[in-house]
Amino acid sequence: MPYAVRNSIVLAVLLLLVGGGGAAYIFFYQETRIEELLEERAVIQQQLGDADDLFERLVSVQERVELLNASWRQRPRTLVTEETASNTNVYLNAILAQSPELDLNVFTQEQVEQNGCGYTRYHLAGQGTFESFIRLVQFLEFGPRLMKLRNFDVREVHAVDDQRGRITHTVQFDIDLLAYYSDQEPFADDFETPAVAQTRFASITHDPFRSLVVPEIPPNTFDLPNVEKSTLLAIMKGRAFISDQKNQLIMLSEGDEVYLGYVSSIMPERRQVMFMLNKGGIIERYILTLRFENQFLGSKRK
8 A cells, every 4th residue: 555545544533533522522511511511601690780880889889889988978076096084074074164063073084995986985974054064964975075974964963052142053963975986097187176165055955854832942141131021011003111120110102112022012002012032942921910009111222
């Protein structure tokens, strides 16, 4: 057999072997593998959903993140990276400068930390006017620093002011203060805490802790006529003459001030003078009646 024919036969057999092996590989292995990959792709596409929908959701989430970051940067309250008792005392002193009629004692209790965030618990005990107390609450709850108040114990206290001749009302309180801090990067502040003096709040004048009735009666500091210890001596239209607790002659008109109240009405036809007295929140009517045997006028009050 010629050499060229023999080589041709050998080459043809090799081609048949290679082609048959490739066809068998494609038919028996690759076909099954392609079907498996198609099924896997279908599952992945079903899990991921539509690509356009995913892109729209991504854009929406990015916009929301930018909005939250802008809100965080513009927030009125700051979160300090480190909480120390000295810094908190400086902050509280700045608040007390806005509330001069308030006595305050601060006690450090505990520090609670969780993964770079936490708070220090302080106990605040003090006493002062309601206006000063409510200003303290406003600064701590809504002021420049992030703080919260817990466990309120507030009560009304009243005492007699001998110098001004009236009953003073104050508020006594015990409160827990939580001063928050965080050294985590997302919460880091890039601006200083605003000054307390620049913070403004709406004024609250109604005192819900003030009782309407008090057991104490203010002293007669200004030596006003005590009508309960006085005698009506004479009465005419619009005027009345009494002898007070010091046996001094005093002329009264409607609306004149007396101890614990004022002259409400002068009634010559009834020979009576009516007074309205406030006895620790209880309003009483007191009437003096002219008696003919009351002839002693006493010395005239200067």
